Amino acid sequence: MFDHKTLNKYKAIENKMYQVLDNEGKVILKDWKPDLSNAEIVQAYKDLLFERTVDLMAVSYQRQGRMFTYPPNLGQEAIHIAAGKVIRMEDWLVPAFRELGAWLAKGVSLWEIFLYFKGNEEGSKFINAPRMLPIAVPIASQLLHATGIAYAMKYNKENSAVFGFVGDGGTSEGDFHEALNFAAVWNAPVVFVIQNNQFAISVPLKMQTKSINLAVKGLAYDVPSVLVDGNDFFAMHDVLSYARKQALESGTPFLIEARTYRQGAHTTSDDPTRYRSKEEEEEWALKDPVQRLKGYLVRQGLWNPGQEDELIAGFKKAIDAEFEKAENFREYELDSVFDYMYHDLPDELKKQKNEYQNYLKLAKGGVK
Amino acid sequence: MRFMFKFPDIGEGLEEGKIIEWYVDKGQNISSGEPVVKMETDKVVTDIPSPKSGIVAARFGAVGETVHVGNVLIEIDIASISGNEAQAEARKEPKKTASETVAEKGFGVVGTIEVAGDGAYLPVSEEGTLPQEEKPGSLRKVLSTPVARAMAKELGLEINSIPGTGPAGRVTKKDVSSFHAKRAYLDETVSPTSAPESPQISIEKVPLSQIRKTIAKNMLRAKQNAAHMTVMDEVEVSELVKLRTMLKGKYQDKGISISYLPFVIKALTLALKEYPVLNAELDLEGGNIIYKHYYNLGIAVDTPEGLVVPVIRNADRKSIIELAQELASISEKAKQRKLNLEDLRDGTFSITSYGSIGGYYAVPVINYPQVAIFGIGKLTEKPVVKDGQIVVGHMLPISMSVDHRIVDGGEVARFLNTVLGYLQNPVSMLVQ
Numbered sequence A: 001m002f003d004h005k006t007l008n009k010y011k012a013i014e015n016k017m018y019q020v021l022d023n024e025g026k027v028i029l030k031d032w033k034p035d036l037s038n039a040e041i042v043q044a045y046k047d048l049l050f051e052r053t054v055d056l057m058a059v060s061y062q063r064q065g066r067m068f069t070y071p072p073n074l075g076q077e078a079i080h081i082a083a084g085k086v087i088r089m090e091d092w093l094v095p096a097f098r099e100l101g102a103w104l105a106k107g108v109s110l111w112e113i114f115l116y117f118k119g120n121e122e123g124s125k126f127i128n129a130p131r132m133l134p135i136a137v138p139i140a141s142q143l144l145h146a147t148g149i150a151y152a153m154k155y156n157k158e159n160s161a162v163f164g165f166v167g168d169g170g171t172s173e174g175d176f177h178e179a180l181n182f183a184a185v186w187n188a189p190v191v192f193v194i195q196n197n198q199f200a201i202s203v204p205l206k207m208q209t210k211s212i213n214l215a216v217k218g219l220a221y222d223v224p225s226v227l228v229d230g231n232d233f234f235a236m237h238d239v240l241s242y243a244r245k246q247a248l249e250s251g252t253p254f255l256i257e258a259r260t261y262r263q264g265a266h267t268t269s270d271d272p273t274r275y276r277s278k279e280e281e282e283e284w285a286l287k288d289p290v291q292r293l294k295g296y297l298v299r300q301g302l303w304n305p306g307q308e309d310e311l312i313a314g315f316k317k318a319i320d321a322e323f324e325k326a327e328n329f330r331e332y333e334l335d336s337v338f339d340y341m342y343h344d345l346p347d348e349l350k351k352q353k354n355e356y357q358n359y360l361k362l363a364k365g366g367v368k
Numbered sequence B: 001m002r003f004m005f006k007f008p009d010i011g012e013g014l015e016e017g018k019i020i021e022w023y024v025d026k027g028q029n030i031s032s033g034e035p036v037v038k039m040e041t042d043k044v045v046t047d048i049p050s051p052k053s054g055i056v057a058a059r060f061g062a063v064g065e066t067v068h069v070g071n072v073l074i075e076i077d078i079a080s081i082s083g084n085e086a087q088a089e090a091r092k093e094p095k096k097t098a099s100e101t102v103a104e105k106g107f108g109v110v111g112t113i114e115v116a117g118d119g120a121y122l123p124v125s126e127e128g129t130l131p132q133e134e135k136p137g138s139l140r141k142v143l144s145t146p147v148a149r150a151m152a153k154e155l156g157l158e159i160n161s162i163p164g165t166g167p168a169g170r171v172t173k174k175d176v177s178s179f180h181a182k183r184a185y186l187d188e189t190v191s192p193t194s195a196p197e198s199p200q201i202s203i204e205k206v207p208l209s210q211i212r213k214t215i216a217k218n219m220l221r222a223k224q225n226a227a228h229m230t231v232m233d234e235v236e237v238s239e240l241v242k243l244r245t246m247l248k249g250k251y252q253d254k255g256i257s258i259s260y261l262p263f264v265i266k267a268l269t270l271a272l273k274e275y276p277v278l279n280a281e282l283d284l285e286g287g288n289i290i291y292k293h294y295y296n297l298g299i300a301v302d303t304p305e306g307l308v309v310p311v312i313r314n315a316d317r318k319s320i321i322e323l324a325q326e327l328a329s330i331s332e333k334a335k336q337r338k339l340n341l342e343d344l345r346d347g348t349f350s351i352t353s354y355g356s357i358g359g360y361y362a363v364p365v366i367n368y369p370q371v372a373i374f375g376i377g378k379l380t381e382k383p384v385v386k387d388g389q390i391v392v393g394h395m396l397p398i399s400m401s402v403d404h405r406i407v408d409g410g411e412v413a414r415f416l417n418t419v420l421g422y423l424q425n426p427v428s429m430l431v432q
Helices: A004-010 A040-065 A078-084 A098-105 A111-119 A142-155 A174-185 A235-249 A278-287 A291-301 A305-327 A334-338 A347-362 B083-092 B146-154 B173-189 B210-225 B238-252 B261-274 B322-336 B409-424 B427-432
Strands: A092-093 A162-167 A190-196 A227-229 A254-259 B001-007 B016-022 B035-041 B045-049 B054-058 B066-070 B070-078 B229-237 B279-285 B287-290 B297-299 B299-302 B306-308 B349-352 B372-376 B382-385 B391-403
Touching: A004 A190, A040 A078, A040 A111, A040 A235, A040 A291, A040 A305, A040 B045, A078 A098, A078 A190, A078 A235, A092 A098, A092 A142, A111 A305, A111 B045, A111 B229, A111 B382, A142 A162, A142 A174, A142 A190, A162 B299, A174 A190, A227 A235, A235 A254, A235 A291, A235 B279, A254 B238, A254 B297, A334 B210, B045 B066, B146 B173, B210 B279, B210 B306, B238 B261, B238 B391, B238 B409, B261 B297, B261 B349, B261 B372, B261 B409, B297 B322, B391 B409, B409 B427
Parallel strands: A092 A162, A162 A190, A190 A254, A227 A254, B297 B349, B349 B372
Antiparallel strands: B001 B070, B016 B035, B016 B066, B035 B045, B054 B070, B229 B391, B279 B287, B299 B306, B372 B391, B382 B391
């Protein structure tokens, strides 16, 4: 349970981090009980495994030349699965680009995500995921949308929350601060989640900010802010639930710094071995979110690790099928790239379109 | 059925990668998703997994080799995969009549959509693009960088008439200079009446000769490593002219032609002994200056193929006549391209007598890792003031470049005073 008292205890300014499980999956808080059923916790673990399997396969598809790019989620899954459990149909999900498990929980289909990273804009439709914005690659701009949506909901007297995601690098952007400030002065129900995975591409956190942590950045705007162990599913679930409750009850914003580690590359175009050490990676591997929840389940007698291989094999088949669906999706029409911005195409775009048409004529096996 | 797995663009706009390790051999079974090869690219070192299951029918490229995006990595025999799957594979590919091979679709990434398929290329010229609807002197608003605008103005070009290749058709510095070059070429070669609709510059590609390559490499090495500084001066050499004229006449019958160069060499070797740092070499890594107690003077010789610098060994121990003979011999060898490596190596100081062709002053490039090069300009008669009178003097301009990392201006000036002193008063060389 996370409540007002806990919030007072885990003061961001004192750099205290809310954590439930240790590295082995043992509960370290006295008198703590999960507010999820055993079946829900087991399902959450399966979701963690699923996200991880998708991730590994997505990187492989990209390396096979079947997908343009991909930002791996490896190591950050607990944040996504916990958020997925907390975010309801009537809530808004405003993503950055590394929250795979949360998107899936919201109703996004895997083939849509693959389609998006194959460069087809129809992958952004999210047919079965109402109230989710498209993936936002520009840094922190999405948080202004989150605040705006929350303000609109308040105006419409809707009783739900907006969940806006950003990375550690995004907290250095003006948009982050504007979004927090407006959410505070307007009393807009936004839950801001910073996934602090220690690196803004290759820029380490200590080069990013002199603040003792990122949660303190909310205090200046009088937004309740807390630092949470982002590799701890229960800790994330507790705080996100509390934040949502606050948003609904008092219509106020909340800031969570989820401290985690990006075990993979920034995207498939990045090579982290060039800017961080093996020792650092090994240290964080001990805090792996999947291993920690698994430790808890095994300890509670809720999980038999022997069943995992079979489960993952099933996942892989399902993921392959989703990928093939994306591969067989109709190609976009060239016109659709040029049609919507201008009534009369400017010369430069006319030239580009003409060039591209000529190129397609020459390129056998190009974009259909 | 063969599937050709081509090296995909796994980065954003990647062009090539180096093979680090092969994981599969010819004849081996492979499943989709299994690693084929480890590649190093500009951005990452990564495993490339196979997109198909089957038997590796062929493998291309050795470890350490560079592979371009779109080149085939392996051929996979997917005939063995069964039933529906195989039919599905077959359906995916366009029908080909001549060949059984199946080409993988190339992929770029977000932002680039180049496909490295067979014969695919992006036109680099403006062929195939819509003609720009351009009226002469049209007053359309042109996007351009300030530096490009300034440059166009300077060259007297109308910025509106320059096609831009930058973002949103922005005219860049490069556009201005290439437009200018194009126009300058056309002005030269095309009569106004026959000006073609879309002018094409005709160019010719000639492979570099070995000697040109070597010169290019050496010059670049010198300019990148040495901190060049050049001092220029001139010296009145009437006495030297007299002496040379006298000796020239005397040795003409013996078939020895005496130029001014042997005297310059003599003066330089004498001065180098006084200023040893100019006959040295910098060993920056070891933290040493290496002084050379031998005086091998490189003489820059202009040949039709390019510049060569044969060396006169132990020039300090040779007489004016010996130097003259050796100069004649090396320049003859150079012109006949008969110099061998032995003639070219171990120089400690170089001389370039560009003035024999033309030019008063120059900024010669050091023959790296030597410390200095002495340039001799064109000897001319000029009015000079001597004892308050204007008289005709024989003026020899000189330009000397040094590596400022090793030697400072003061030392160079003192060295030059000594050399020029000898040249002004050649008899003083006899005393040494």
